[in-house]
Structures are given as C-alpha cells and as structure tokens.
Amino acid sequence: MTTPAPSPLPPPHADGSSILIGALAPLTRPGWVEAGRHLLAGLELAVREVNGAGGIDGRPLELLARDTAADPQRAEAAVDELADLGAVALAGEYHSVVARAAAARADARGLPYLCSSAVLDALTERPTERVARICPAQSHSWRVYADFLLGAGHRRIAVAIQPSVYWASGTRILREHLAPRGGTVVELDVGELSPDAVCDHLAHDGATVLLLLTGAPEPAVSVVKAVRGDERLTEVLIGAPAGQPEFAEWTELLGDEGAAVPFLRYLPERLGPLGARVETALREQLGQEPSFVAFEGHDTITVLADVLRSHGTDRKHIADAWTSTDVEGTRGRIRFSRASGVSVHQWAWPPVQVVDRDPADLGRFRILRSG
Structure with a gap:
C-alpha cells in the first residue's frame, strides 16, 4: 500500500x-x-x-x-x-x-x-x-489506579472484559503492576459470559474487585445491576478505570447502584x-x-x-x-x-485522580487517591 x-x-x-x-x-x-x-x-x-x-x-x-x-x-x-x-x-x-x-x-x-x-x-x-x-498515557494513570486498589487492601482482581486493544492493554498494565506486589488478575470475557455467569464466577473465584473493562452503557450497566443484586457479592468492589461513571447517563441508568464505583479522571483537586x-x-x-x-x-x-x-x-x-x-x-x-514507552509528544503529566460518586449524593465526587 x-x-x-x-x-x-x-x-x-x-x-x-x-x-x-x-x-x-x-x-x-x-x-x-x-x-x-x-x-x-x-x-x-x-x-x-x-x-x-x-x-x-x-x-x-x-x-x-x-x-x-x-x-x-x-x-x-x-x-x-x-x-x-x-x-x-x-x-x-x-x-x-x-x-x-x-x-x-x-x-x-x-x-x-x-x-x-x-x-x-x-x-x-x-x-x-x-x-x-x-x-x-494509559500506563501512567492505570498504575495510579492499581496503587489505589493495593492501598485499599485488594489483591485478587477480576476484570469483565471485551475484546479490544485498549482493554487488553489496560489488563496487561494492571497485571504487570500488581503481580510484583502480590496481586493477581483474572479475566472474564463478557462476550461469552452473561452478567449472571459473571456473578457465578466471582462468587467462586474469591476476587474482591470487579473492574468494568467494557463499553458503556452496555454491557457495563447490565453487569453492575447483576452484581449489585447478587447477595453473594455484597462485599465486591466494582471499579471502572476508563471512567464510565463520569457522565450523567451513568446515574440516569443506574441510580444508587452506580455509586461507589471508583474511576479515573484527569482534574486537579x-x-x-x-x-x-x-x-x-x-x-x-x-x-x-x-x-x-x-x-x-x-x-x-x-x-x-x-x-x-x-x-x-x-x-x-x-x-x-x-x-x-x-x-x-x-x-x-x-x-x-518524550515520556518513556510513549510514541508521541506527551504532557507528562496531567493531574490524575481516582474518584467515585458519593452514595449520599450522586452528584458529588469523592477523591479517593491522587497521582
């Protein structure tokens, strides 16, 4: 060509x-x-x-x-x-x-x-x-997110993932950053597993976190509803490093079920x-x-x-x-x-936060970690 x-x-x-x-x-x-x-x-x-x-x-x-x-x-x-x-x-x-x-x-x-x-x-x-x-770059911000998980005591991480270069890259970054610190990552393919099947895997795997490496609103919303409605998974943290909960549509579709889902955003405190x-x-x-x-x-x-x-x-x-x-x-x-491993001219770095929506006020974001 x-x-x-x-x-x-x-x-x-x-x-x-x-x-x-x-x-x-x-x-x-x-x-x-x-x-x-x-x-x-x-x-x-x-x-x-x-x-x-x-x-x-x-x-x-x-x-x-x-x-x-x-x-x-x-x-x-x-x-x-x-x-x-x-x-x-x-x-x-x-x-x-x-x-x-x-x-x-x-x-x-x-x-x-x-x-x-x-x-x-x-x-x-x-x-x-x-x-x-x-x-x-994804490697920078997703490492901040991985450190947030480690700091909160999570070592066994499950990812609900769709086939994509972006999601695969994120999974690799998480795995490489978590492994030397005692963390593990298990992949659940939402192209093959229904939301209920994802819940069954979580219940038997022992993972304490499920990360949504999926598109929005679907299948992310359906997975959240299934996990929130499963009594076996009340202690499982749902996370969304790519930022699905940032936008108003998230709360419109999920209401209170969309609270306390940590995600990345790029703003200063x-x-x-x-x-x-x-x-x-x-x-x-x-x-x-x-x-x-x-x-x-x-x-x-x-x-x-x-x-x-x-x-x-x-x-x-x-x-x-x-x-x-x-x-x-x-x-x-x-x-x-020129940041290491990045192929383009890079602002290194914009501010990075891990935040979630406050269950007491869905319009308020709680800053959980800055990096």
Missing part, C-alpha cells in the same frame, strides 16, 4: 479568512456520545474565546468537527477530508483505537495532531514528531482561576457539570492557539513547536516531552 504524501498547505491568506482546525469526536453510537459532546463543548468554547480576543494575528479560528462514531475507518476518512480542506492541525478524539487510526493517517498526510483524550500508550506504531497528546472560569462557562454551555473531557478539549485549543501565534500556520512549523510549548491550561502548566 502506498503511503499518501504529506498534503501541501494552501497559500497563506492575506484577507483575514479563517484558520481551519479539524476536530474529531464520537457524536453518534456506537461511540461514547456524552464524552464526544463534552469534548466538542470544550473545543468550541476555547475557539470562541480565542476569536473573542482577536483570533490569531487578526484571523479567526474555525473548527471543522467530524463525527467518528467510534469507527477507525470513519476517522481515517475524516482526516483525509480535513487535510484536503486545508486544516492546519487536527484536534480531539476520545476512543483510543480510533485516535490511533487518526494519528497514523494524520502523520502520513503531514497534518499535526494534538490528541485530546485517547490514552493508549502506542498511539502511533513508531515515534513521530507530528503527534502530541494532552491526556496521560482544586481548579485555578482559569480552570474555574472555564468550568463556569462549560456548565452554562452544557447545562450540566462539565467532565474532565471538556477541560481536555479546551486545553487542546489553548495549546494550538499558542503554537499558531508563535510559529504560524505552516504544518511543519506547528509540528516542530511541540517541544517548545509552555502554556497555562485549565488543569496546570502544559509542556510536552
């Missing part, structure tokens, strides 16, 4: 026309639609703020959003379209497998890509200068002035509490705007700018480096 040559950027505009930024997000099923909506809200808010402050040397940013629907091939096609339309950079995406496909295509087309939310360590097959990432201002604006825009994904979207545009101001709109110059980036984001100072 012939790799497409990098796309030349159309000649610079002298008439104040828009600077195009491509954006990828899962906005329809089977994508995680709530995550996509929050991601797009953060991207759009930051674009409005940049334009309200005069744009980039008088030229407004224009966001060209494309729905990936959690489909890697659809994402590849969107990258090609956006490159041909003259986008100077690509932003966004939530699903790791989709972002990996988008990153490969963007790299081949010479289009700089700042990934907002996909955590898979190997976002590209080989190191590249064109791709950078705002969110933490206390937002600074910039983060607090953005939180207020995002809440107004979304009509609900913004998730960490919305902040990731806002930070993505903040970084790109800073790069465009300092390095211009040439695609190569944008890609060369990652290593010199130093900008205040909603969750801390953003700088990129």
